[in-house]
Amino acid sequence: MRALCWHGKQDIRCDTVPDPKIEHPRDAIIKVTSCAICGSDLHLYDNFMPGMENGDIMGHETMGIVEEVGSEVSNLKKGDRVVIPFTIFCGECDQCRRGNFSVCERSNRNKSLADKVFGHTTAGLFGYTHLTGGYPGGQAEYLRVPFADRTHIKVPGGIPDETLLFLSDIFPTGWQAAVQCDIQPDDTVAIWGCGPVGQFAIRSALLLGAKQVIAIDRVPERLAMAEAGGATVIDFSKESVVERLNELTRGKGPEKCIDCVGLEAHATATIDSMYDRAKQAVMLETDRPHVLREMMYVCRPAGVLSIPGVYGGLLDKVPFGMAMNKGLTFRMGQTHVNRWTDDLLRRIEQGQIDPSFVITHTVGLAEGPNMYKTFRDKLDGCIKVVLKP
Amino acid sequence: MSRPVIAPKHARALAQGLGWFSIGLGVAEVLMPHRVTRATGLHGHERLVASYGVREIATGIGLLTSRDPTPWLWGRVGGDALDIGTLAAGLRPANRDRERSGAALLAVLGVAALDLVCVLALKPSRRPPLPLADYRRRSGLPQPPGAMRGAASDFVVPADMRTPPALRWPAEAR
Numbered sequence: 001m002r003a004l005c006w007h008g009k010q011d012i013r014c015d016t017v018p019d020p021k022i023e024h025p026r027d028a029i030i031k032v033t034s035c036a037i038c039g040s041d042l043h044l045y046d047n048f049m050p051g052m053e054n055g056d057i058m059g060h061e062t063m064g065i066v067e068e069v070g071s072e073v074s075n076l077k078k079g080d081r082v083v084i085p086f087t088i089f090c091g092e093c094d095q096c097r098r099g100n101f102s103v104c105e106r107s108n109r110n111k112s113l114a115d116k117v118f119g120h121t122t123a124g125l126f127g128y129t130h131l132t133g134g135y136p137g138g139q140a141e142y143l144r145v146p147f148a149d150r151t152h153i154k155v156p157g158g159i160p161d162e163t164l165l166f167l168s169d170i171f172p173t174g175w176q177a178a179v180q181c182d183i184q185p186d187d188t189v190a191i192w193g194c195g196p197v198g199q200f201a202i203r204s205a206l207l208l209g210a211k212q213v214i215a216i217d218r219v220p221e222r223l224a225m226a227e228a229g230g231a232t233v234i235d236f237s238k239e240s241v242v243e244r245l246n247e248l249t250r251g252k253g254p255e256k257c258i259d260c261v262g263l264e265a266h267a268t269a270t271i272d273s274m275y276d277r278a279k280q281a282v283m284l285e286t287d288r289p290h291v292l293r294e295m296m297y298v299c300r301p302a303g304v305l306s307i308p309g310v311y312g313g314l315l316d317k318v319p320f321g322m323a324m325n326k327g328l329t330f331r332m333g334q335t336h337v338n339r340w341t342d343d344l345l346r347r348i349e350q351g352q353i354d355p356s357f358v359i360t361h362t363v364g365l366a367e368g369p370n371m372y373k374t375f376r377d378k379l380d381g382c383i384k385v386v387l388k389p
Numbered sequence: 390m391s392r393p394v395i396a397p398k399h400a401r402a403l404a405q406g407l408g409w410f411s412i413g414l415g416v417a418e419v420l421m422p423h424r425v426t427r428a429t430g431l432h433g434h435e436r437l438v439a440s441y442g443v444r445e446i447a448t449g450i451g452l453l454t455s456r457d458p459t460p461w462l463w464g465r466v467g468g469d470a471l472d473i474g475t476l477a478a479g480l481r482p483a484n485r486d487r488e489r490s491g492a493a494l495l496a497v498l499g500v501a502a503l504d505l506v507c508v509l510a511l512k513p514s515r516r517p518p519l520p521l522a523d524y525r526r527r528s529g530l531p532q533p534p535g536a537m538r539g540a541a542s543d544f545v546v547p548a549d550m551r552t553p554p555a556l557r558w559p560a561e562a563r
Contacts, residue, residue, distance in 0.1 A: 010398065099547070182552040185539070203529060209539035224524035230534025268455055277454035302556045331550065343544065352540055357529030377456075381524070 002389065003140030004368040006056045009047035012369045017057065020136065020144035025072035028148030030082060034161035035138045036061040037368070037385040038086075038169055039195050040262075040310045042376050044128070048263060048286065049312050051113075051129035060086035060126040061168040062138025063161060073149045083153040084138060084145055085337035086169045088124040091150035102334035107147055108133045122334065139368060141389045153341045156349075162356035162386060163348060166200070170384075171344055171355050173335040174200025174260070177308040178208050180331035181256035188212040188249050190298070191231070192291045193260035194222035196358050196384045197308055201258050202229040203353060210256075214248055216241055218266065221381045225358070236269060245298045253300035262309025263287035272317065279316060286313035296323045307332035358384040365389045400510035404458040407465065407507060410500075411449030418442025429493040430479045430486030437475070444468055462508035469501035 005015045020029055038061050043049045063083040069076050076082070089096050089104035096104050107124035108114050114121035114131050124146065127137015136144065145151055155164050174197050181189060189205040191198055194217035205213045206229065215231035217223050223233045234244045245254060265288040267277040272290050279285035295305050296319055305328055323330075347353055360383045363371055371385045395403065418425050419442035422435035431438065448468060451461035476497060479490030530537045 010401070098549075179544070179546055180550050182546050182550055184552075184557055199529075204541075206530075206534055206538055207541035208544065209542050220521055221524045224521045225527050228525050228528040228534075229530070230528075230537070274454065278450055281450075281453040304552060304556075327556075329552070329556070339547075347541065351531050352537075354529050354531075357527040383524075 001141035002365050003057045003136070004059065004365065004387075006044060006052050006058055007054055010045060010373070012045060012058060012372050014366045014368055015055070017055075017140070020142050022068060022070045023144065024146065025070040026147050026149055027070040028066055028073055028076055028145045028152070029068040030062075030064040030084065030143050030145060031067045032062055032064040032138055032141055032143055032389045034063050034165050035059050035140075035387050035389065036165060036168075036170075037139070037371060037375055037387065039197060041127070041372070043263060043310055043312060045372050045376060046264065048280075049129050051131040051134070053130060053134065056127070056130075056134065057136040057138075057140055058127045059137035059139030060128060061165060061170070062126070062143055063155070063165050063168065064143065067142065069148065075149055076152065076154075081155050081157060083155055083164055083167045083341075084126070084143065085151060085153060085167075085172075085341070086126055086128075087334060087337050088126065088133065088135065088146050088151050089338070090147050096150075099336055099339045101336040101338055107151075109146075110134060125334070139365065139387060139389075141365070150338075153338065153345065155345065159348070160356065162359055162362075163354055164345075165386065166196075166355040166358070167337075167341050167344060167348075169335065169337065170196045170358075171200050172337045172340040173197050173308050174202075175204045175340050175344060176335045177201045177258045177260065177306045178204035178210075179340075180306040181205070181258065181304050183208045183210045183256060185209050186211050187256050188214065188254040189256040189258065190214045190216065190245060190254035190295075191258045191260055192216045192295065193262075193309065194219070194226040194231075194233075195260060198222075198258075198260035199225055199229060199358050199383070200355070201260055201308070202226055202231045205256075205258075206230045207347075207352065212248065214245065214254065218269070219378050222378075222383060225383065228357075241294060242298055249300070253298050253303070255300050255303045256306065257295040257299045257303065258306045259291045259295060259309040261291045263289070263311045265290035276316065285316045287311050287315050289315040289318055292318055296320075296326070296328065299326065299328055301326040302328070304329045304331060308335065359386050361385045363387060394506050395510045397510055400507050401458070403503070403507045404452055404462060404511070407462070407504065408449045408452030408458070411445045411452060411465065413449075415442040415445030415447075415449060418445060427486075428489060429476065430484060430489035430491075431475070432486065434475070441468070441472065441475075459508060459511050462504055462511070465504045466501065466508065469497060469504055472497045473501065 001019050003017050066080040087102045088107040089101040090106040093105040104123035108121045111121040124133030189210045213231045215226035216234045218237040276288035374382045422439045448464050452458050476494040
């Protein structure tokens with residue numbers, strides 16, 4: 001089959017690789033009908049995430065048709081239409097029973113490695129670092145789904161792939177980011193980053209009833225899309241984020257702040273990011289935490305910081321004393337996708353939201369390597385890329 | 390349109406290499422200006438060479454840290470022009486080390502050619518994005534945002550993600 005494979009920094013290729021096979025009775029094989037490039041794939045593309053190996057298959061936003069199931073998978077059959085969540089989970093461990101699927105204790109097949117690096121393992125993830133299992137991803141013609149009896153979202157026919165695909169990651173990720181804020185009717189929610197997750201966080205905050213949603217970015221088309229979703233926008237290349245947020249909140253600061261940027265904050269926009277980039281270049285730091293610093297500074301005391309943006313390792317000059325003295329609450333983590341998807345699928349079916357709004361590019365798998373660069377460099381007005389294998 | 394001499398991917402690697410070269414040369418010029426002037430036949434210009442070293446270090450850091458190395462590469466091309474002018478002055482007959490200046494000039498011309506090849510290979514081929522008006526129509530919502538505010542208020546926030554009452558606004562009456 002054809003698949004997009006990682007071969008090193010900024011080197012993704014469309015290779016021919018062996019078809020996946022059932023390896024365990026709880027596996028399923030799906031024929032991929034649509035998949036997407038995620039912002040967190042770019043951290044692998046830019047080699048900021050340790051634990052990638054030459055030839056790894058990329059991709060964790062995938063949907064398709066069940067082709068084959070293992071002997072212990074009784075709730076799926078050939079021909080079923082499924083969206084595959086990016087988090088692989090067993091559904092039986094202590095964490096899964098609490099709904100904490102992204103920290104499933106059993107699905108990471110490199111558990112001992114993750115135990116050493118993270119202290120305790122997190123869930124296995126598709127198409128990601130070997131710290132999270134090194135499972136082949138879904139930017140391919142076929143995908144093996146481990147723990148398939150739990151790791152799926154069954155979806156009905158009659159709704160286009162483009163409307164359902166993002167149940168795999170970015171829609172529930174934006175949703176969880178807003179839910180973690182426990183939004184109250186008087187809240188101002190400030191959201192850094194108007195990429196795909198930011199766009200869904202904006203709409204989720206609005207649907208959950210925030211009085212005011214403020215979105216921060218510098219890319220004109222992303223800001224325009226944020227405005228379409230009901231946000232007041234701040235272009236950080238033209239105005240001071242701190243001053244504008246204070247103006248918009250009458251000097252109080254936003255009660256809730258969401259970081260949809262993560263470890264690759266714009267490297268040359270601020271002094272502290274330039275400092276971070278210099279330290280990254282000489283391997284004295286792994287992440288550029290400008291957004292975290294800014295959120296800690298602007299957030300109203302006793303507020304909440306919600307962090308769906310991905311961080312990889314070691315962060316420098318994070319003003320934790322400021323956060324402690326302001327009594328801020330931090331909520332973060334990879335998304336517990338299936339905790340939200342029944343509810344979100346219902347909202348899609350009821351017409352409350354159509355997630356396909358975010359798609360700007362649809363191409364074949366062979367075009368994938370070029371689209372990584374287009375997406376990473378925000379060229380051609382690119383916000384979200386869907387691949388059709 | 391003519392094709393660049395090297396592929397953009399290789400040009401990026403070359404830009405990184407030029408960044409490290411800049412820093413190495415800059416450090417040498419700042420820390421050992423006498424040795425550099427001796428090697429290039431520019432006796433008496435130690436301060437000038439040290440200031441060029443600061444420029445090289447700054448350019449090198451820029452090349453290694455920025456996502457788009459193009460402006461820094463143009464900075465290097467400008468720096469090359471300065472170096473060429475300075476070394477050309479060293480070719481005057483009165484300079485008894487003019488052969489060294491000539492050799493250094495040849496080396497700088499070679500590096501300048503590399504800088505130019507690299508920056509031209511990185512010239513972006515950017516197609517114009519969709520009109521902004523197209524993005525302004527992409528709400529994903531069935532009604533204007535104002536009408537959709539709170540449409541999901543039937544959602545019950547799980548207990549592990551709720552904000553304690555004492556941290557909510559407006560404050561509850563006691």
